[in-house]
Amino acid sequence: MSNSFTHINADGNAHMVDVTEKSVTEREARAEAFIEMAPDTLQMIISGSHHKGDVFATARIAGIMAAKNTSALIPLCHPLMLTKVEVELEAQPEHNRVRITSLCKLSGKTGVEMEALTAASVAALTIYDMCKAVQKDMHITGVRLLEKRGGKSGHFKV
Template sequence: MDHQLSHVRSDGSAHMVDVTGKDTTARTSRAQAVVHTRSDVIDLIMDADLPKGDALPVARVAGIMAAKKTWETIPLCHPIPLGKITVDFEADVDAGTLRVITLVKTKGVTGVEMEALSAVSTAALTVYDMIKAVDARAVITDIKVLEKTGGKSGDWAISEPGDDS
């Protein structure tokens, strides 16, 4: 099966895809990242008692800012007017994990998967920056798109932890 790469010209050079002929639709994307640390560090995060301060509001704003600037940091992304960006956190003290989940929405001609991934990555990196004084060995894993809606390729979602589907 021969696939034409949308961001590569016939001469092999990269270019920005022409989206001017695409239909404007509502588009969403959800993404996640997981910060693995120690249970006591999760307690410090949730109690806003880290040496650098309250990590979650800082990480939330960092994620929102990153989504808005995705087109400036990922070379072939289009600037997209974003209608909604959320950054949420799910702590599991026993497992020593903090799950970061982002949601990005737009009404436009191209999807927002990269914006959701930029937001979640930057939020997780900000959490790491805020906790490294107490756990420099923390690890960020499982950065991925969870769900996408809108556009010609349709809607899809992956199973999340605890799903029986």
């Protein structure tokens, strides 16, 4: 693991990394997040009886939109031309939670880890937003990178 921070220049100032000379490679990242809630809240989502509509569909769209807009949210991230974004939501009643997974892909000069993490995070936040009138003490947990492929640093998998 390198000790140099690529977003800090020789003067100690933050800057956007120059990727001009980097090779275009296929890149992919997967991330996950969980949102824990009461059994009744989860059942409301699963049954589709939420008065605001389809919670999973809304969270999926929010996650996809978030991935596409990561560079507007996270300072120093490059705007990327994503070629694929997937957001999957899985109710896990045995754990009173929803597992959110995201996948982002492109052919480019920089990785898509932040886009995958942003997609999973915003999908979880959207579930919270839609359900907060029913339950305010939900917990978003376990936001993490599961896997990344491509680029100079190669393959990483949890």
